[in-house]
Amino acid sequence: MQLRNRGELHLLKEIRRRFSPAPDAPDSGVVIGIGDDAAVIDPKGKKVLVTTDMMNEGIHFDLAFSSPFHLGFKLVSVNVSDIMAMGGSARYLFLNISMKKDVDEAFFWELYEGIASAMELYRVELLGGDLTAALNDTVLSATVLGEGDRVITRGGASVGDRIYITQPTGDSACGLEILKSLTPQSREAVRRERFAATGEGDNGRRDLEMIVHSSATIVSWKRTKPLLARHLMPVARDPRPLLPYASAMIDVSDGLFIDLSRLCDESGVGARVYLDRVPLSDALRYAAEIMGLDPLVPATSGGEDYELLFTAPADSVPGAFCIGEVTGGERVVVDRDGREMPLRGEGYQHFGAA
Amino acid sequence: MQLRNRGELHLLKEIRRRFSPAPDAPDSGVVIGIGDDAAVIDPKGKKVLVTTDMMNEGIHFDLAFSSPFHLGFKLVSVNVSDIMAMGGSARYLFLNISMKKDVDEAFFWELYEGIASAMELYRVELLGGDLTAALNDTVLSATVLGEGDRVITRGGASVGDRIYITQPTGDSACGLEILKSLTPQSREAVRRERFAATGEGDNGRRDLEMIVHSSATIVSWKRTKPLLARHLMPVARDPRPLLPYASAMIDVSDGLFIDLSRLCDESGVGARVYLDRVPLSDALRYAAEIMGLDPLVPATSGGEDYELLFTAPADSVPGAFCIGEVTGGERVVVDRDGREMPLRGEGYQHFGAA
Numbered sequence: 001m002q003l004r005n006r007g008e009l010h011l012l013k014e015i016r017r018r019f020s021p022a023p024d025a026p027d028s029g030v031v032i033g034i035g036d037d038a039a040v041i042d043p044k045g046k047k048v049l050v051t052t053d054m055m056n057e058g059i060h061f062d063l064a065f066s067s068p069f070h071l072g073f074k075l076v077s078v079n080v081s082d083i084m085a086m087g088g089s090a091r092y093l094f095l096n097i098s099m100k101k102d103v104d105e106a107f108f109w110e111l112y113e114g115i116a117s118a119m120e121l122y123r124v125e126l127l128g129g130d131l132t133a134a135l136n137d138t139v140l141s142a143t144v145l146g147e148g149d150r151v152i153t154r155g156g157a158s159v160g161d162r163i164y165i166t167q168p169t170g171d172s173a174c175g176l177e178i179l180k181s182l183t184p185q186s187r188e189a190v191r192r193e194r195f196a197a198t199g200e201g202d203n204g205r206r207d208l209e210m211i212v213h214s215s216a217t218i219v220s221w222k223r224t225k226p227l228l229a230r231h232l233m234p235v236a237r238d239p240r241p242l243l244p245y246a247s248a249m250i251d252v253s254d255g256l257f258i259d260l261s262r263l264c265d266e267s268g269v270g271a272r273v274y275l276d277r278v279p280l281s282d283a284l285r286y287a288a289e290i291m292g293l294d295p296l297v298p299a300t301s302g303g304e305d306y307e308l309l310f311t312a313p314a315d316s317v318p319g320a321f322c323i324g325e326v327t328g329g330e331r332v333v334v335d336r337d338g339r340e341m342p343l344r345g346e347g348y349q350h351f352g353a354a
Numbered sequence: 355m356q357l358r359n360r361g362e363l364h365l366l367k368e369i370r371r372r373f374s375p376a377p378d379a380p381d382s383g384v385v386i387g388i389g390d391d392a393a394v395i396d397p398k399g400k401k402v403l404v405t406t407d408m409m410n411e412g413i414h415f416d417l418a419f420s421s422p423f424h425l426g427f428k429l430v431s432v433n434v435s436d437i438m439a440m441g442g443s444a445r446y447l448f449l450n451i452s453m454k455k456d457v458d459e460a461f462f463w464e465l466y467e468g469i470a471s472a473m474e475l476y477r478v479e480l481l482g483g484d485l486t487a488a489l490n491d492t493v494l495s496a497t498v499l500g501e502g503d504r505v506i507t508r509g510g511a512s513v514g515d516r517i518y519i520t521q522p523t524g525d526s527a528c529g530l531e532i533l534k535s536l537t538p539q540s541r542e543a544v545r546r547e548r549f550a551a552t553g554e555g556d557n558g559r560r561d562l563e564m565i566v567h568s569s570a571t572i573v574s575w576k577r578t579k580p581l582l583a584r585h586l587m588p589v590a591r592d593p594r595p596l597l598p599y600a601s602a603m604i605d606v607s608d609g610l611f612i613d614l615s616r617l618c619d620e621s622g623v624g625a626r627v628y629l630d631r632v633p634l635s636d637a638l639r640y641a642a643e644i645m646g647l648d649p650l651v652p653a654t655s656g657g658e659d660y661e662l663l664f665t666a667p668a669d670s671v672p673g674a675f676c677i678g679e680v681t682g683g684e685r686v687v688v689d690r691d692g693r694e695m696p697l698r699g700e701g702y703q704h705f706g707a708a
Binding site for chain 1: 385386389390391392393394395396397399401402403404405406407408410411412413414435436437439440442446448449450452481482483484486487488489490491493495497499500502505507508509603604605620
């Protein structure tokens, strides 16, 4: 059934029914939840963190690649990631969704399933939002509120700190390249996949092999799956293990080097990054070889990994890779032969010149 | 210059420069403002109110009627109105803006001027947001955070309470009808007008007369201006004078009767509304007569007035019109001859059947 035959009020009523918090949740901090003019929370003396992000059809996502489930999950993840990048814990979600009237109701509810799946993973509660018709593209935006005691900004790095990344980057950008090159059949098989948010579980597709379009190359589902999952359903990294160490932090949304440049801008520092220390996942190495790519390109300039990039005075931080150090000089990259080059903060820029 | 030649980062930097709070504002509650992964506020023990609303081109606005300045102002107003409808004070603003790459930079900055004008009026501070490209339509969304001590929900009305409205409704809907019927020249003159947010001031257009399209009727600028202003640049009503009285409250965004029905739903009560007590503005009476309309139609079912509709046990409330009473029975309207009819909560519904 198309949304035009359902009506906004029916949908809102159903969302409210499905997402109203259990009445036995006294520690939720929620004074007024979904359904009034505004939600009301009681932060009980804690600081409140707020972030908002938008995802537009044709710009941030392509419905030929992403299912509504993927989109819903990712919308929550990218916002939660911004809260986590400040060292906070995500608590509350507000959604703005606009789509065409002829969208099928099943699309709408699959989007909500993806949202609900992420809400469960991050333990965030839906407290409000807006649902409107659109003339053309589907536009999604979310606002996430969180809480935190110690806040870690982009501006706290000091000369002598080390630079760390939580996990290898580039997987998401490589996953997107794979998606673009798949045959329509392979792509649709990927689109139907609900990647387990933990990265485990195969949903019975253990033996799926995917065929790449132009070259008729066959790529292994099992080996490329982490890349596809990272692009379609990225999981925000929990910053809590890093809080005792981190002096400055940012999440890698636009690319390792551009986001490092932003951190350096705010901290007023330089950086030296060693290319041979930039971690690369096995999946990225595998796919890059097949695609004839240098894996360091997506690892340093690919966006949407949502790994945490941080600085810390410590010589090592459990669960993170040291890729360089904070300096008082220029921002440079050291290649495998020890040669220094300027670090270029390149990445995706909206409204950038074509 | 088109946005594609400017780049997102330049625009964001400029927004940050223009909107960063003055460093001598220690009571702002802002720990971290624009420019990090998330904003951080310290509510200092107060409750936090949160609302978010979207405005889509072709659905909520038509750029042939509204200037970017109008849109920016209205975007802030409709969100502030939701905070005020809970009895709160608006404090912080977050924006999501997406528009096509070929939009002229002047459009973008005029939008921001409208936003800044509303920010000044309501004393809200811009703390963050997202700026992205769009394939087709301009989509705007805002999130406003506020604070409040006593929160007034839609659910607090009791049998015997009176029903009040702050100012006449229907002006906005009638203003839209006038806009639709103007000649292109008259419409463009209205579009260029920056209505003073207070409703005062004429910007030297005191003598402008506007010509209505189909009938070649001339309407008076001075007499219709309040209607046009209410539609293009609605001002949210300050609830503070009502706080000692109000038991339940909602802002009239979709129409007086539909929003009253929502208040009744949440309070679990009935209502009796006297049509001859529904206030009508002089401007609405004037325009309705020219257009051959019953002014009660826009007054009871027209949307986007953003007046406050509330209930109170008191027999009278200064600065508000009593239009009826809360009952334990059905929701009824009493016409001028004393006849009762069912109150129909009709108003605009997204995804409603055509």
